[in-house]
Amino acid sequence: MLWPSSRTSCCATRIACSKPMEKAVNQATLPPKLPPAFERKVEVRGFLQWINAPERRGALLVTPALATLFLINILPLLWSFGLSFFNYRANRLTAPKFQGLENYTDLLGDDRVWERFVTTGLIVSSSVALQLLIGFGLALLFAKKFPMRRLALMFVLTPMMLSFVSVAIFFKLFYDPTLGMLSWFISLFTGESFALLATPAGAIAGIVIADAWMWSPFVMLLVLAGLVSVPGYLYEAAEIDRAPSWKRFRTITFPYVKSLLLLALLFRTIETFKTFDLVFLITEGGPGSTTETIAIYAYRLGFQFFRTSEASALAYMILFVVIVLTSIYLYVVKQRNASEGV
Amino acid sequence: MTLSLSNIHKRYGGLHALKGVHLDVPEGAFYALLGPSSAGKTTALRVICGLETPDEGAVTLFGQRANDAPIQGRGLAMIFQSFALYPHLNVRENLAYPLRRSGLSSGEIDKKIGRVAETLNIQHRLGNRTDQLSGGEQQRVAIGRALIREPQVLLLDEPLTNLDAKLRDAMRVEFKRLHRELGITMLYATPDQLEATTMADQIAVIDDGRIIATGTPQDLYHAPPDARVAQLVGSPPVNLVPIQDRSTAGTWLGFAQLAIPAPEGTVCAIRPHDLTVATGEADFEGAVVLTEALGDVSVVTVQVGDAQLRTVLYGADAARVRIGDQLPLKINHAMYLPAAQCAQV
CATH class of the missing domain: 2.40.50.140 (Nucleic acid-binding proteins)
Known part of the structure; x- marks a missing residue:
C-alpha cells in the first residue's frame, strides 16, 4: 500500500524542489513517535549535514590548520610584541606596567647589545664568505663528470642534513683539548694539547668552521643548479671564438650562477644571523662573552635574567635587521633585472 | 683543398656515427652536406672544427694534418643550429667576443663591428640584449660573430632550421650573397634538399655515417648514382x-x-x-x-x-x-x- 504512493510522490517532488519534500516523505514513512534520544541524534546529524555542505567544506577543512597557526605562532608573536612595551618579568607575580618604548631605548643605549651585534656580524660575514667560497668551489667540481660522483655528492651533502645538535656536539668533541682530534693532531707537532675554544679569536674561528662545514653544501646545491643550466653549446661556441677559459667563466658561467649566488647569500646571511643552537652548544657564548651572538643574548635576557619584556624587544630588533637585509637583497635584484631589461 | 676528411670514423659508445667519411672541399666553394637527421652531418662538422676528435682517419686543413690541432688555432668559424649567442651580453659584445684577444685596438674593433653590422643590417640593434631580437636578427648576429674575425672557412650547422619558412627564403639569398661577396669557403650542413640545391655549388650526400654521393646539384638531380641519392635530392x-x-x-x-x-x-x-x-x-x-x-x-x-x-x-x-x-x-x-x-x- 505504501510503496506505490511514496514512489509517485518522489517522482513528483523531483520536478519541483526535491529536498524538503523528500524529508516530508521520510517523516511520513517513520513511525509516528520517536524516543527523545533518537530525536537528538537526528538533530546532530542535521548539524553535521549543514556544516558539511559544499559551500562550507573548504572553510571547515582549513580551520584546524589556521587555528593551530594562530594559537602557536601568530598569537605568541603578537603577545610578545605587546610585552615588549611593558616591564613584564616571567618569574615575578607583580602586574606588568606599561612603559612605552623604554625597553627599546634601553637596549639601543646598551653597549653590551652593540657588542653582541658586532660579534654576530663578524661570525656572519666570515662564515657566509667561507660558505660561498667553498660552496662555489664544490659546485664547480661537481658540475664535471667523474667516477663515483654520485656517491661523493651524497657524502658532501650529509652535513646539511644533520641536526644542529649533532653537528655542534661533533665539533665540540673535535675541538676538545684533552680528547679532541684537533688537539691530538697539533700536539704531534707542538707536544702540547691545544684548546682552540680558549681564545676569543679561536672560539669565533671554531664556530665559523662548524657553520661553514654544515652549510657549504647548501650553497653548492644552489650554485650547481645554476651551473647545470648553462647550455653546453655556449662553451663550444666560445671555444671556437677562441675565448680563454677565464673569459668563458666570466661571460658564460658566472652570469648563470650570479642570481643563485645572491640567493644563497641572502638565505645564509639570515640563517647565520639567527644562529643559536650551534654557538650555544659549542661555546655557550664563551670564553667570557666573546662568542655571544645576539640570539644567545636574547635567550639569556629572557630565560636566565628573566627580563622577558626586554628579550621580546630585542627579538623584534633582530627581526627588523633581518627585514632590512632582505629588503636590500630584493632591491638589488630588482635593480639588476631592470638594468638587464627582464 | 682547403679542407678534407679521409676515412673518418667516430663512435659514441655503441653508436657508430661516422663510418669512414671522405670529403674534399675546394677553396672558395659553397659546399653543402645534405643528409637526413642523425646521418652524421653535425658530427662531421664537429670533427672538422675540433669539438670532437676522430677515432680514425685524418682531418686536413689548408694542407696540414689537424686531427689534434687546438680548436682555437684552426682558423674556422662555426654557426650553430641554436645560434649559441651569449645570453648575458648585448649584440655589440657578442660580435666583439671573438676579437678581444686579437690585439686589435678598441677603435679597430668598433670599425669591424660597424662593418659587419652594416653588411647584415643590424646596426640599430647593437645595444640590445640578444633575447630581445627576432629569430632572423639572432641569426644575423650569429653570422656576424662568425664572420667578424674573417675566417677562411665557415661551417654552418643547419643554420636555418630554427627559422620560419619566410625568413628561411630570405636568409638563403643572404647566404648566397655573403658567399659571393666574401669569397670564403663555406661548408653547410642541412637536412633540407631545397637549401642544398639552391645555394651550394657542390653537394655531398651523407647517409648513415657515410658520404654516398658528391657532385653539383644538377648532376645529383639528373643523374643520381643510386636510388637513395635520388630520394634525398629533389622535391x-x-x-x-x-x-x-x-x-x-x-x-x-x-x-x-x-x-x-x-x-x-x-x-x-x-x-x-x-x-x-x-x-x-x-x-x-x-x-x-x-x-x-x-x-x-x-x-x-x-x-x-x-x-x-x-x-x-x-x-x-x-x-x-x-x-x-x-x-x-x-x-x-x-x-x-x-x-x-x-x-x-
Whole structure:
C-alpha cells in the first residue's frame, strides 16, 4: 500500500524542489513517535549535514590548520610584541606596567647589545664568505663528470642534513683539548694539547668552521643548479671564438650562477644571523662573552635574567635587521633585472 | 683543398656515427652536406672544427694534418643550429667576443663591428640584449660573430632550421650573397634538399655515417648514382617503382610498359614532373588519392595497383583535379638506378 504512493510522490517532488519534500516523505514513512534520544541524534546529524555542505567544506577543512597557526605562532608573536612595551618579568607575580618604548631605548643605549651585534656580524660575514667560497668551489667540481660522483655528492651533502645538535656536539668533541682530534693532531707537532675554544679569536674561528662545514653544501646545491643550466653549446661556441677559459667563466658561467649566488647569500646571511643552537652548544657564548651572538643574548635576557619584556624587544630588533637585509637583497635584484631589461 | 676528411670514423659508445667519411672541399666553394637527421652531418662538422676528435682517419686543413690541432688555432668559424649567442651580453659584445684577444685596438674593433653590422643590417640593434631580437636578427648576429674575425672557412650547422619558412627564403639569398661577396669557403650542413640545391655549388650526400654521393646539384638531380641519392635530392621526392619483369624487349612495372630494358638490381625512378597528364595516348591511369596545392602547381598522389606515385600538375590541370579522379598519365622520362641497401621506398 505504501510503496506505490511514496514512489509517485518522489517522482513528483523531483520536478519541483526535491529536498524538503523528500524529508516530508521520510517523516511520513517513520513511525509516528520517536524516543527523545533518537530525536537528538537526528538533530546532530542535521548539524553535521549543514556544516558539511559544499559551500562550507573548504572553510571547515582549513580551520584546524589556521587555528593551530594562530594559537602557536601568530598569537605568541603578537603577545610578545605587546610585552615588549611593558616591564613584564616571567618569574615575578607583580602586574606588568606599561612603559612605552623604554625597553627599546634601553637596549639601543646598551653597549653590551652593540657588542653582541658586532660579534654576530663578524661570525656572519666570515662564515657566509667561507660558505660561498667553498660552496662555489664544490659546485664547480661537481658540475664535471667523474667516477663515483654520485656517491661523493651524497657524502658532501650529509652535513646539511644533520641536526644542529649533532653537528655542534661533533665539533665540540673535535675541538676538545684533552680528547679532541684537533688537539691530538697539533700536539704531534707542538707536544702540547691545544684548546682552540680558549681564545676569543679561536672560539669565533671554531664556530665559523662548524657553520661553514654544515652549510657549504647548501650553497653548492644552489650554485650547481645554476651551473647545470648553462647550455653546453655556449662553451663550444666560445671555444671556437677562441675565448680563454677565464673569459668563458666570466661571460658564460658566472652570469648563470650570479642570481643563485645572491640567493644563497641572502638565505645564509639570515640563517647565520639567527644562529643559536650551534654557538650555544659549542661555546655557550664563551670564553667570557666573546662568542655571544645576539640570539644567545636574547635567550639569556629572557630565560636566565628573566627580563622577558626586554628579550621580546630585542627579538623584534633582530627581526627588523633581518627585514632590512632582505629588503636590500630584493632591491638589488630588482635593480639588476631592470638594468638587464627582464 | 682547403679542407678534407679521409676515412673518418667516430663512435659514441655503441653508436657508430661516422663510418669512414671522405670529403674534399675546394677553396672558395659553397659546399653543402645534405643528409637526413642523425646521418652524421653535425658530427662531421664537429670533427672538422675540433669539438670532437676522430677515432680514425685524418682531418686536413689548408694542407696540414689537424686531427689534434687546438680548436682555437684552426682558423674556422662555426654557426650553430641554436645560434649559441651569449645570453648575458648585448649584440655589440657578442660580435666583439671573438676579437678581444686579437690585439686589435678598441677603435679597430668598433670599425669591424660597424662593418659587419652594416653588411647584415643590424646596426640599430647593437645595444640590445640578444633575447630581445627576432629569430632572423639572432641569426644575423650569429653570422656576424662568425664572420667578424674573417675566417677562411665557415661551417654552418643547419643554420636555418630554427627559422620560419619566410625568413628561411630570405636568409638563403643572404647566404648566397655573403658567399659571393666574401669569397670564403663555406661548408653547410642541412637536412633540407631545397637549401642544398639552391645555394651550394657542390653537394655531398651523407647517409648513415657515410658520404654516398658528391657532385653539383644538377648532376645529383639528373643523374643520381643510386636510388637513395635520388630520394634525398629533389622535391617533391622521386617515385621509386620496383621492376616486376625484365626482358630484352622491355620493362614491365606492374602498371606500365617501358621500351628500354632495365639492368639487373635496379629500380625505376621517375621524377614527379616527368609524369604528366597524357594528352594523347596514356601509359596508364591512376586514381587520385591526395592533392597538395602549392599555388600554381599541385602535387598529386595517384594510386595504381599497389603503387602510389607523385606527379606535379600545372595551371588548369592543377585547379581541376579532385580526389577520386582517374588521371591518364604519361611517363616522359625514367631512370634505372641501382637499389641502395638502405633505401626504403
